[in-house]
Amino acid sequence: MYLTLDLESEEPIYTQLKYQIIAGIAKKELSPGEGLPSVRSLAADLGINLHTVNKAYQQLKQEGFILIHRQKGVVVNPDGVPQANEAYWSELESKIHPLIAEAVCRNVSEKDFLQLCSQIFTKFNIKDDES
């Protein structure tokens, strides 16, 4: 799995890392139980600091995406990601709300908006391996 960073972006590096790993799980490029690089080696590969990687890992751990064993290192959660709960839906709504507010202002139709979402969903539905 490839990780690419945009050091010019306003989006913090650790956030970019988080969402690329989440996207990797969504696309099944990362499987449950699969190991991730150590904080030191990943930091070295990406040319960034150990703590920046650690911050991304800690948040992914707290949100249930990965587990961190003293022994086994960092692994994608073998039991899968926690299912959507009430708190998740509430937070998701508050993230989408301002996007739709602006869309409505710009006369974007509900149909076109939903179509964009569908199109993005499709990117994650590519079947298993691509060999």
Added chain:
Amino acid sequence: MYLTLDLESEEPIYTQLKYQIIAGIAKKELSPGEGLPSVRSLAADLGINLHTVNKAYQQLKQEGFILIHRQKGVVVNPDGVPQANEAYWSELESKIHPLIAEAVCRNVSEKDFLQLCSQIFTKFNIKDDES
């Protein structure tokens, strides 16, 4: 139009201001050509600093939501908000992408996700005044 701020939120105050004004335009609580409070009076009403309001206004101005005349003060863009262009769609996609990545991880179906979006759209479709 009421503006409410959450000073405990991690979301910057000027961002909260921006999106509540955008939401006001979307809900037609704010009409094209309608005046907005001066930076000083709004800051005083909300108990925040002049520059925080100014920052929100400047960004809204740059994005075409409002106009600022020396004479007339601050008004909602009489010509309406600029239509969605290629840059807008591109930026929107990059904002939705990580949300859908996480949704896929949590086994949220495309149908449920689109349903949430539809539900939010409905909030902006309330007809005109509510007298």
Added chain:
DNA sequence: TAACTGTTATACTATAAATATAACAAATAA
């Protein structure tokens, strides 16, 4: 023993957010 793991601690730089004053230029109202 040596190397590697996650973890913790400290210190530093840089940037963003927010506030606090102050002042300027233009328009308006007394």
Added chain:
DNA sequence: TTATTTGTTATATTTATAGTATAACAGTTA
């Protein structure tokens, strides 16, 4: 004319976050 209000600009300060730089500790593994 004076006084007030407008948006605007300029400085300075505080606070918090992001990122880096070292260093060390406690386990695990080769």
